Amino acid sequence: MARRKIIAGNWKMNKTPSEAVALVEELKPLVANEEVDVVFCVPAIDIVPVVEAAKGSNIQVGAENMYFEESGAYTGEISPAMLVDAGVKYVVLGHSERREYFGETNEDVNKKVLKAFEHNITPIMCCGETLEQREQGVTMDFIRQQVKVGFQNVTADQAKTAVIAYEPIWAIGTGKTATTEQAQEVCAGIRACIAEVYDEATAEAIRIQYGGSVNAATAPELFAQADIDGGLVGGASLKADFGKIVNYK
Numbered sequence: 001m002a003r004r005k006i007i008a009g010n011w012k013m014n015k016t017p018s019e020a021v022a023l024v025e026e027l028k029p030l031v032a033n034e035e036v037d038v039v040f041c042v043p044a045i046d047i048v049p050v051v052e053a054a055k056g057s058n059i060q061v062g063a064e065n066m067y068f069e070e071s072g073a074y075t076g077e078i079s080p081a082m083l084v085d086a087g088v089k090y091v092v093l094g095h096s097e098r099r100e101y102f103g104e105t106n107e108d109v110n111k112k113v114l115k116a117f118e119h120n121i122t123p124i125m126c127c128g129e130t131l132e133q134r135e136q137g138v139t140m141d142f143i144r145q146q147v148k149v150g151f152q153n154v155t156a157d158q159a160k161t162a163v164i165a166y167e168p169i170w171a172i173g174t175g176k177t178a179t180t181e182q183a184q185e186v187c188a189g190i191r192a193c194i195a196e197v198y199d200e201a202t203a204e205a206i207r208i209q210y211g212g213s214v215n216a217a218t219a220p221e222l223f224a225q226a227d228i229d230g231g232l233v234g235g236a237s238l239k240a241d242f243g244k245i246v247n248y249k
């Protein structure tokens, strides 16, 4: 069965609540494509107004992070139940910016992935190598470790519903997109890793996105690759260009 494409925007730390509503209103008609899953992953404070503004449209709302505890004395954190109650369906976990600036480890990401499944939130788990790792030829070893640890104790049934975003760190926010061949090669490698850890059926079902300076010009070729099931889009998700990416066909 063909996998449904998933095209998600990652707004990062951009847009105040009122700016967020204005952006949803602007993009709503431009992303109205029922053939793909369209997800806006937005800052925590924007979630409630964005869910409200997106009502009646095909836009699904995601968070950019989540804590792995249920509740309690964790000042500043957001729990999975809070996200669910606000109408969140997806959560980006282990983005390279969170790993780099906030010290998130593969083990932290794994705890969050498990907790997201417990609450029926679909994790978009990010992985990807640095330029140095690519040059050293250890890209796949590094990513396999991120995927294996990130998915520890995740069942095959859960993994089938998950999303993995392959985001080479050197391509994020730099304007440098991985070549179609590089992106396809790693996404195929991730699928092979899932087949090894689980089975072919799980590998066939899981959705793997490419992320890293995706724009309207690069999306069609990237998303046409056998193992690329859509994109995680940063900068271009804040502009009308996102409509063109969603309608890449």
Ligand code: PEP
Binding pocket: 010, 012, 167, 171, 172, 173, 174, 175, 211, 212, 213, 214, 232, 233, 234, 235, 236
């Ligand atoms: C991202 O934030 O996940 C991302 C891929 O950013 P950009 O598209 O701006 O490179």
